[in-house]
Amino acid sequence: MLQKPSIPQGTRDFGPTEVLQRKYVLNCIENVFKQAGFMPIETPSMENLSTLTGKYGSEGDQLLYKIINSGDFMKKITEGNDATNSLGNLTSKQILPLIAEKGLRYDLTIPFARYVVMNRNNIQFPFKRYQMQPVWRADRPQKGRYREFWQCDADIIGSDSLLNEFELLLIYDQVFQQLNVPVTIKINNRKILSALAEACGSIELLNTIAIGIDKLDKIGLDKVIDELKNEGINDQAIEKIKAYLHLPKRIDSINELEHICNNNASFVKGKEEIEALLVYLKNRTHTAIEIDFSLARGLGYYTGTIVEVQANAGTLKMSIGGGGRYDNLTNIFGLNGVSGVGISFGLDRICDVLNELNLYPQNLNAKSSKILFCHFEKEGQLKGLDYTLLLRANGIAAEVYPDITKKIGKQLDYANALNIPFVGMIGENEITEDKIMVKELISGNQTEMSISDLIKKLGH
RNA sequence: GUGGUUUUAGCUCAGUUGGUUAGAGCGCCUGAUUGUGGUUCAGGAGGUCGUGGGUUCGAGCCCCAUAUUCCACCCCA
Numbered sequence: 001m002l003q004k005p006s007i008p009q010g011t012r013d014f015g016p017t018e019v020l021q022r023k024y025v026l027n028c029i030e031n032v033f034k035q036a037g038f039m040p041i042e043t044p045s046m047e048n049l050s051t052l053t054g055k056y057g058s059e060g061d062q063l064l065y066k067i068i069n070s071g072d073f074m075k076k077i078t079e080g081n082d083a084t085n086s087l088g089n090l091t092s093k094q095i096l097p098l099i100a101e102k103g104l105r106y107d108l109t110i111p112f113a114r115y116v117v118m119n120r121n122n123i124q125f126p127f128k129r130y131q132m133q134p135v136w137r138a139d140r141p142q143k144g145r146y147r148e149f150w151q152c153d154a155d156i157i158g159s160d161s162l163l164n165e166f167e168l169l170l171i172y173d174q175v176f177q178q179l180n181v182p183v184t185i186k187i188n189n190r191k192i193l194s195a196l197a198e199a200c201g202s203i204e205l206l207n208t209i210a211i212g213i214d215k216l217d218k219i220g221l222d223k224v225i226d227e228l229k230n231e232g233i234n235d236q237a238i239e240k241i242k243a244y245l246h247l248p249k250r251i252d253s254i255n256e257l258e259h260i261c262n263n264n265a266s267f268v269k270g271k272e273e274i275e276a277l278l279v280y281l282k283n284r285t286h287t288a289i290e291i292d293f294s295l296a297r298g299l300g301y302y303t304g305t306i307v308e309v310q311a312n313a314g315t316l317k318m319s320i321g322g323g324g325r326y327d328n329l330t331n332i333f334g335l336n337g338v339s340g341v342g343i344s345f346g347l348d349r350i351c352d353v354l355n356e357l358n359l360y361p362q363n364l365n366a367k368s369s370k371i372l373f374c375h376f377e378k379e380g381q382l383k384g385l386d387y388t389l390l391l392r393a394n395g396i397a398a399e400v401y402p403d404i405t406k407k408i409g410k411q412l413d414y415a416n417a418l419n420i421p422f423v424g425m426i427g428e429n430e431i432t433e434d435k436i437m438v439k440e441l442i443s444g445n446q447t448e449m450s451i452s453d454l455i456k457k458l459g460h
Numbered sequence: 461g462u463g464g465u466u467u468u469a470g471c472u473c474a475g476u477u478g479g480u481u482a483g484a485g486c487g488c489c490u491g492a493u494u495g496u497g498g499u500u501c502a503g504g505a506g507g508u509c510g511u512g513g514g515u516u517c518g519a520g521c522c523c524c525a526u527a528u529u530c531c532a533c534c535c536c537a
């Protein structure tokens with residue numbers, strides 16, 4: 001049965017060019033991570049569902065890919081007393097834990113927290129780790145949004161110091177400078193948002209308010225206010241939020257905030273943290289850093305500094321990186337009093353931006369082979385093979401045209417298509433003279449030379 | 461998860477109110493050039509029209525289902 005091949009929605013194949021482009025970005029990020037003293041770890045693609053569920057909010061749980069149990073996965077259901085009758089009455093939510101106990105990881109932070117708790121006795125704190133691996137989300141795909149994508153995370157866990165925040169911002173600064181991507185780094189502090197929520201009546205409102213004001217740049221002030229009213233925020237609180245959102249994106253605004261938030265405890269702490277971070281940042285970074293009190297970020301576990309990176313050029317409006325401080329992430333796994341802070345690079349979106357802005361180095365997809373040996377019969381091919389091995393032994397990448405053909409044009413086409421700069425032609429004359437006709441494809445110039453001269457020519 | 465959109469040759473796309481054998485450009489192959497490519501000229505191959513049903517004498521075109529693409533929500537890297 002002939003079947004048209006396809007891949008699942010939201011996944012992609014990467015050809016040689018794309019893989020090389022992705023590796024270029026990965027290398028850049030990894031080098032900066034290493035230079036800043038971070039050590040690599042890797043965790044499995046799948047985690048126990050109990051590790052993943054409930055960590056990303058109810059929305060997040062729905063986006064988790066679940067892995068159906070091996071073997072007779074219906075056993076636990078059919079074993080029930082009134083099994084056959086009740087099966088139809090069970091909801092998906094009730095059936096799920098009976099048939100699936102593993103899921104694909106949704107991000108790298110939760111698996112990291114799990115790793116830290118499991119290895120706490122072998123870890124030297126503060127622990128600086130980086131991790132570059134794919135993650136999966138059962139989201140509906142669109143531009144810049146995939147079901148399988150890579151994150152590159154760096155986290156420092158086991159230290160409260162705001163120096164860590166600074167180090168991570170510096171990593172953003174350096175990576176995007178090296179990649180030549182103009183970006184804006186936005187920072188805020190969850191404690192300021194908590195202070196606002198408290199001033200509006202209750203800390204319970206934090207999530208509602210955060211989600212609302214996070215949309216400010218996208219839908220505008222009026223619509224944000226409308227949404228918050230619909231969520232049941234009272235008029236007095238609305239006035240406070242309005243005043244909050246009217247503040248210019250500058251650190252000076254913090255003084256106005258003091259009044260809006262009644263200078264409550266959360267506010268005082270948040271202000272302290274932001275100001276301490278600014279001391280570190282002063283004159284030490286090149287990227288535009290924006291204090292944006294409307295930045296909220298979705299993931300629920302952040303408790304202090306939050307950060308998000310957006311490209312200033314190109315059409316991608318979504319963030320290409322983000323992170324923040326989480327004080328209690330390891331608590332859920334039974335380890336208290338360990339604070340961490342981390343950032344993440346969205347590899348796929350960064351690659352999308354580089355692609356659109358044409359920021360990849362020119363010769364990235366050039367084949368490493370310097371020369372292709374062409375020939376007309378078996379004898380020439382064998383000669384070319386010996387030359388190839390000799391060149392490789394001298395550290396020069398080379399290859400032989402694999403098929404025997406009289407058509408030299410075809411062999412030249414091949415070299416052209418693959419950006420191999422030289423061809424070495426070996427026919428009857430060359431064999432008897434023990435020479436190679438070396439042609440440079442760009443200029444079309446060709447000269448006959450011995451293999452030792454060729455090694456010298458391509459040697460450096 | 462909600463609403464819309466896309467799918468026709470290897471690629472980018474035409475295809476009229478349903479009507480003979482579904483087209484173009486680029487690419488590919490062959491030859492002019494039996495040992496010299498990127499130019500030119502001549503010729504050629506390649507399509508179950510995303511998939512499965514239905515309506516019709518007749519469907520690329522109309523209807524239903526499904527997959528996929530992109531977009532807006534939701535949310536997020």
